[in-house]
Amino acid sequence: xxxxDQFDHQIIAERVAQFSDQVRRRLSxxxxxxxxxILRLQNGLYMQIHxxxxxxxxxxxxLSAAQMRMLASIARKYDRGYGHFSTRQNIQFxxxxxxxxxxxxxxxxxxxxxxxxxxxxxxxxxxxxxxxGVARDEIVDPRPYAEILRQWSTFHPEFAFLPRKFxxxxxxxxxxxxxxxxxxxxxxxxxxxxxxxGFCVLVGGGLGRTPIIGTEICxxxxxQHVITYLESxxxxxxxxxxxxxxxxxxxxxxxxxIGIEEFKRRVEADWQFTKDGPxxxxxxxxxxxxxxxxxxxxxxxxxxDAAVAAQLRESRAFSNWMQRNVKPHKVPGYAAVxxxxxxxxxxxxxxxxxxxxxxxxLAERFSFGELxxxxxxxxxxxxxxxxxxxxxxxxxxxxxxATPNIGLLTDIICCPGGDFCSLANARSIPLAKAIAERFxxxxxxxxxxxxxxxxxGCMNACGHHHVGxxxxxxxxxxxxxxxxxxxxxxxxxxxxxxxxxxxSFTFAQTPEVIARLLQVYVRERFADERFIDTVxxxxxxxxxxxxxxxxxxxxxxxxxxxxxxxxxxxxYDTPLxxxxx
Amino acid sequence: MIIKNKTIADDDWIVxxxxxxxxxxxxxxxxxxxxxxxxxxxxxxxxxQARAELGVWLAxxxxxxxxxNDIEKFSVIAVDxxxxxxxxxxxxxxxxxxxxxxxxxxxxxxxxxxxxxxYMQRVxxxxxxxxxxxxxxxxxxxxSDFSITYQASSDEKLPLFRRIQRxxxx
Numbered sequence: 001x002x003x004x005d006q007f008d009h010q011i012i013a014e015r016v017a018q019f020s021d022q023v024r025r026r027l028s029x030x031x032x033x034x035x036x037x038i039l040r041l042q043n044g045l046y047m048q049i050h051x052x053x054x055x056x057x058x059x060x061x062x063l064s065a066a067q068m069r070m071l072a073s074i075a076r077k078y079d080r081g082y083g084h085f086s087t088r089q090n091i092q093f094x095x096x097x098x099x100x101x102x103x104x105x106x107x108x109x110x111x112x113x114x115x116x117x118x119x120x121x122x123x124x125x126x127x128x129x130x131x132x133g134v135a136r137d138e139i140v141d142p143r144p145y146a147e148i149l150r151q152w153s154t155f156h157p158e159f160a161f162l163p164r165k166f167x168x169x170x171x172x173x174x175x176x177x178x179x180x181x182x183x184x185x186x187x188x189x190x191x192x193x194x195x196x197x198g199f200c201v202l203v204g205g206g207l208g209r210t211p212i213i214g215t216e217i218c219x220x221x222x223x224q225h226v227i228t229y230l231e232s233x234x235x236x237x238x239x240x241x242x243x244x245x246x247x248x249x250x251x252x253x254x255x256x257x258i259g260i261e262e263f264k265r266r267v268e269a270d271w272q273f274t275k276d277g278p279x280x281x282x283x284x285x286x287x288x289x290x291x292x293x294x295x296x297x298x299x300x301x302x303x304x305d306a307a308v309a310a311q312l313r314e315s316r317a318f319s320n321w322m323q324r325n326v327k328p329h330k331v332p333g334y335a336a337v338x339x340x341x342x343x344x345x346x347x348x349x350x351x352x353x354x355x356x357x358x359x360x361x362l363a364e365r366f367s368f369g370e371l372x373x374x375x376x377x378x379x380x381x382x383x384x385x386x387x388x389x390x391x392x393x394x395x396x397x398x399x400x401x402a403t404p405n406i407g408l409l410t411d412i413i414c415c416p417g418g419d420f421c422s423l424a425n426a427r428s429i430p431l432a433k434a435i436a437e438r439f440x441x442x443x444x445x446x447x448x449x450x451x452x453x454x455x456x457g458c459m460n461a462c463g464h465h466h467v468g469x470x471x472x473x474x475x476x477x478x479x480x481x482x483x484x485x486x487x488x489x490x491x492x493x494x495x496x497x498x499x500x501x502x503x504s505f506t507f508a509q510t511p512e513v514i515a516r517l518l519q520v521y522v523r524e525r526f527a528d529e530r531f532i533d534t535v536x537x538x539x540x541x542x543x544x545x546x547x548x549x550x551x552x553x554x555x556x557x558x559x560x561x562x563x564x565x566x567x568x569x570x571x572y573d574t575p576l577x578x579x580x581x
Numbered sequence: 582m583i584i585k586n587k588t589i590a591d592d593d594w595i596v597x598x599x600x601x602x603x604x605x606x607x608x609x610x611x612x613x614x615x616x617x618x619x620x621x622x623x624x625x626x627x628x629x630q631a632r633a634e635l636g637v638w639l640a641x642x643x644x645x646x647x648x649x650n651d652i653e654k655f656s657v658i659a660v661d662x663x664x665x666x667x668x669x670x671x672x673x674x675x676x677x678x679x680x681x682x683x684x685x686x687x688x689x690x691x692x693x694x695x696x697x698x699x700y701m702q703r704v705x706x707x708x709x710x711x712x713x714x715x716x717x718x719x720x721x722x723x724x725s726d727f728s729i730t731y732q733a734s735s736d737e738k739l740p741l742f743r744r745i746q747r748x749x750x751x
Contacts, residue, residue, distance in 0.1 A: 003748075004748075005747050005748025006748065007729050007741060007745070007747065007748075010728065010729050011727065011729050011730075011731070014726060014727045014728065014729070015727075017726075018726045018727075022696060030719075031696075035665070035694060035696070038665075038666055039696055121666070121668075151731045151741070152731060152732060152740075154731055155700075155727070155730065155731070155732075156731075156732050157671065157699075157700040157701075157703035157704050157730075157732065157734050158668075158671040158672055158675050158700075158704050158734065159668070159671075160668060160671075160697075160700050161665070161666050161667065161668025161671070161697075162668055163668075227740075235672055235675075238668055238669060238671070238672045239644070239669060239672050243667060243669075273679070273680060278733050278738060278739045278740060278743055279732075279733050279740055281742075282742065282743065284742075285742040285743075285747075288742075288747055288749055291749060
């Protein structure tokens with residue numbers, strides 16, 4: 001993976017010094033909260049319900065074991081012993097004190113990490129395919145480009161105060177695992193007829209209040225020109241994007257308003273000034289960065305491992321795990337393994353400091369000391385020998401990270417919701433838990449097969465509910481938490497936005513609503529047909545009719561302990577640290 | 582007092598702003614060194630261009646190209662930041678410096694604060710009228726927050742990877 005040189009180190013060190021001074025000035029009252037807010041956001045620091053939340057960047061999802069251990073250390077030292085992996089491959093710490101933030105950033109810098117631009121109206125952390133470099137369907141390894149773009153976007157002087165946040169995702173495989181269609185810019189690496197590498201560029205995708213699938217602006221930007229081309233897109237956005245209404249300020253709204261043709265015309269008019277100019281990426285720079293992402297020292301191994309084959313026959317639990325959590329690898333005898341952070345009873349994406357340390361150790365034992373964070377909020381060990389799979393499975397089981405549910409119903413994408421987030425209308429974590437408990441039966445989940453259930457606590461859509469096969473959105477009705485259910489959303493190559501099935505439901509009703517949707521699916525499906533394909537084939541009506549045909553029981557007791565917790569309010573007592581108040 | 586060329590300097594320019602009842606055609610431009618709104622320049626160009634020294638300022642929703650070929654006529658061009666979080670001024674400055682080739686004084690006015698000045702300097706501002714309630718010597722420190730930068734901009738014509746020899750892979 002990429003390692004900092006002296007210049008990267010210096011830039012990050014200077015950033016830590018800058019932010020330390022800004023915190024000092026805030027605490028002394030020299031900076032008002034309005035002035036400071038935007039500065040802290042660009043350093044990943046949010047003010048949430050109970051405390052500050054620090055969002056640490058995991059550039060394109062890649063972590064070394066040493067970095068993961070530092071995250072564990074931060075969780076222990078400055079937080080309450082856990083962290084939350086997010087849908088943008090980052091990690092969030094929920095219980096941070098403002099005066100600790102500079103020390104945390106210094107700790108991160110010591111392992112070549114930072115929290116730069118993980119929030120604020122600037123170019124955010126660039127996300128990518130968690131199987132980059134190992135996927136069988138990979139055309140081009142996106143990681144060198146992601147790193148080059150990370151550096152380009154870091155403290156870009158012209159784009160620190162855009163109309164709104166700006167998210168870029170990049171994939172280099174034929175299957176899009178980075179949800180590029182729902183980003184402000186989506187990049188898909190491709191090769192032209194001459195075998196030259198370039199990028200198909202999508203623009204104006206995004207979720208939130210106005211979900212829109214990105215539109216292709218250019219089918220082939222040669223790799224050398226990707227910085228200048230992106231710079232022109234962001235410049236046109238900076239100049240023309242709306243600033244009068246934050247809900248209409250994303251680039252998707254501008255693209256819709258003026259049309260993709262006019263947007264493209266402006267971008268290409270601007271690009272004529274910079275194309276082939278000094279910001280054109282050089283072969284030397286690409287080679288320099290790409291050299292950090294060369295293949296590790298793979299052994300020559302047989303395609304299949306005999307012990308694994310035997311274990312598959314013997315152990316149902318192992319074969320379930322192999323089927324769901326182990327992914328193909330381009331090198332014979334290797335596999336990529338997903339460590340599930342979706343064990344029933346745990347907030348989706350949460351990991352304790354002990355799990356982080358243990359995952360780091362597994363990475364060192366089994367996967368060349370590297371890990372990845374997925375936008376589905378799980379972890380990946382990308383380079384595991386098949387002959388190590390049994391040992392890894394046993395170790396991961398003991399850590400609670402071997403739940404064989406990847407891609408299944410309980411592999412829920414979920415935002416922090418009303419338990420933590422000051423924007424949320426409703427809680428999402430307790431509902432995710434309630435749903436996971438109701439459908440905890442693995443046989444049932446394996447029978448239902450591949451399905452994505454995504455949940456957001458508000459319309460900002462951090463839980464990507466629009467692109468969930470089943471999407472759940474928390475809404476506020478007269479001060480009460482309700483949940484709107486949609487079906488038909490999907491991410492990836494055939495991205496689509498879900499459609500709401502009808503009036504919203506209470507917390508206690510929602511698991512039953514999911515059950516009814518699944519009953520319709522089971523009734524209607526063809527053999528081996530996925531939930532999403534059934535929805536696409538038969539449409540929304542059969543689902544809608546069945547769900548609303550009979551009243552849905554609103555018995556709070558159905559939810560048991562979760563509902564009691566919900567009714568009692570958040571069991572947290574830490575007051576928000578607010579200087580100057 | 583303003584910050585100019587990285588030092589604190591006296592300043593006798595007056596920034597003219599249109600009041601609610603003013604029109605670009607009707608407003609009287611006082612004598613002396615005045616930085617007028619772009620609209621006033623456009624409306625009173627025939628009279629104003631006779632002045633020995635004149636400045637013009639652009640609002641954040643105006644465009645550098647609106648100055649057409651006039652940029653040589655001004656002793657100072659200013660860009661207004663109505664709120665520091667309004668980032669359009671950065672692209673305006675970028676255009677003035679890199680597209681229109683403006684080499685004279687480029688001044689940031691309005692909600693100009695220490696913590697944005699490093700970026701402003703990078704895109705081509707060389708004068709900063711820091712907000713009047715702020716301490717100017719303190720604000721000056723903002724210009725030296727970083728000694729290394731990744732991107733090309735007005736201050737560095739080359740991105741870091743063309744400027745120096747970077748460290749290689751393992």
